[in-house]
Amino acid sequence: MRLKLNGIRDKRVLAAMEKVPRHEFVSEEHLLAAYEDRPLPIGYGQTISQPYIVALMTELLELKEDDRVLEIGAGSGYQAAILAELVKHVYTVEIIEELAARAEKTLRALGYKNVKFKTGDGYFGWQEESPFNAIIVTAAPEEVPPPLKEQLAEGGRMVIPVGPPQGVQALWKFTKQGKTFAAENHGLVRFVPFTRK
Numbered sequence: 001m002r003l004k005l006n007g008i009r010d011k012r013v014l015a016a017m018e019k020v021p022r023h024e025f026v027s028e029e030h031l032l033a034a035y036e037d038r039p040l041p042i043g044y045g046q047t048i049s050q051p052y053i054v055a056l057m058t059e060l061l062e063l064k065e066d067d068r069v070l071e072i073g074a075g076s077g078y079q080a081a082i083l084a085e086l087v088k089h090v091y092t093v094e095i096i097e098e099l100a101a102r103a104e105k106t107l108r109a110l111g112y113k114n115v116k117f118k119t120g121d122g123y124f125g126w127q128e129e130s131p132f133n134a135i136i137v138t139a140a141p142e143e144v145p146p147p148l149k150e151q152l153a154e155g156g157r158m159v160i161p162v163g164p165p166q167g168v169q170a171l172w173k174f175t176k177q178g179k180t181f182a183a184e185n186h187g188l189v190r191f192v193p194f195t196r197k
Contacts, residue, residue, distance in 0.1 A: 020082055025076040026076070035051075044098065046073075047192055049191075058083065058136070062157055067132075068133050071091070072125070073095075075138060076102070081115075091132070092118070095197065121197045130151035133155075135151065135157075137158070141160070149181065154178070167190075
């Protein structure tokens with residue numbers, strides 16, 4: 001598998017990537033490109049991330065089966081499906097109502113029952129369901145939203161692209177240690193800007 005050649009090692013992540021049918025999350029016009037390793041447009045100025053980046057970000061979360069995971073930016077629902085293969089509880093927030101509705105419909109049709117949806121501004125996370133063992137952000141804010149840091153459990157991991165809306169950003173992993181956050185930079189990435197109300 002190409003993901004393995006590109007350095008993805010987590011067997012559970014590789015199995016989830018193998019199992020989830022990416023073609024179910026792309027539009028008809030992009031079906032032929034569904035399994036290419038590149039992002040694809042899903043409407044409303046948003047994209048479905050390239051498989052390698054989905055696998056990398058998921059692997060960096062170091063997920064355990066009983067983890068509670070918050071995703072900011074449901075988009076097509078593809079990343080949520082990968083997470084749902086790995087943990088018992090996935091909470092996903094999407095600001096664009098039409099995308100949230102479509103993603104929820106797709107996930108339900110595929111039989112995923114462990115994903116809970118909320119339509120709203122992801123900057124504020126999902127306070128009522130916190131704390132989370134892991135948070136993944138699939139759009140790039142210019143700085144890490146403080147509410148997301150607050151909603152991480154002790155020892156929790158957050159994977160998030162941070163940087164200017166145009167151009168490249170850095171992919172960061174933060175691990176909560178008491179009142180501090182250990183930070184690791186995992187290279188340059190290009191994500192759509194973080195959308196606010």
